[in-house]
Amino acid sequence: MLELKSGDLCVPSGDHFSDYRRAGVGRSNSGAKSRFTANRRASQWRARTFIDGLRAQLQAAAKLADDGFPDNEYLRIENGEPVLKRLQRKPEPDGLLQLEQQLMPNAWRDVEIVDALSDTEHWLNWTR
Numbered sequence: 001m002l003e004l005k006s007g008d009l010c011v012p013s014g015d016h017f018s019d020y021r022r023a024g025v026g027r028s029n030s031g032a033k034s035r036f037t038a039n040r041r042a043s044q045w046r047a048r049t050f051i052d053g054l055r056a057q058l059q060a061a062a063k064l065a066d067d068g069f070p071d072n073e074y075l076r077i078e079n080g081e082p083v084l085k086r087l088q089r090k091p092e093p094d095g096l097l098q099l100e101q102q103l104m105p106n107a108w109r110d111v112e113i114v115d116a117l118s119d120t121e122h123w124l125n126w127t128r
Contacts, residue, residue: 069075074085121127 074087076083076085
């Protein structure tokens with residue numbers, strides 16, 4: 001009980017199994033150890049390549065932002081902090097009000113679920 005309270009692992013009848021500390025890498029497993037070391041080095045190389053690629057992408061994006069700053073009408077620097085200007089709202093497209101009225105829930109009619117599934121399958125072929 002005290003071992004479980006301290007966060008230790010308790011395996012009932014665990015003393016019947018071999019000690020994991022004695023199962024270290026010996027001469028017979030040296031090939032496995034060298035393969036493990038080679039795989040570890042390869043994964044470190046892949047990680048380094050991945051990080052270098054991300055760093056290059058970040059630097060390219062930063063250069064693009066820096067080069068476009070003078071012409072950017074929405075970004076300005078105030079007290080050393082970047083401030084974005086609010087975008088102007090685009091005008092509503094023609095026919096938006098009619099579309100919204102058609103999509104209102106009170107304009108919908110009740111449809112059986114089987115009919116809805118059948119219709120949408122016919123239109124979209126989603127079961128394929």
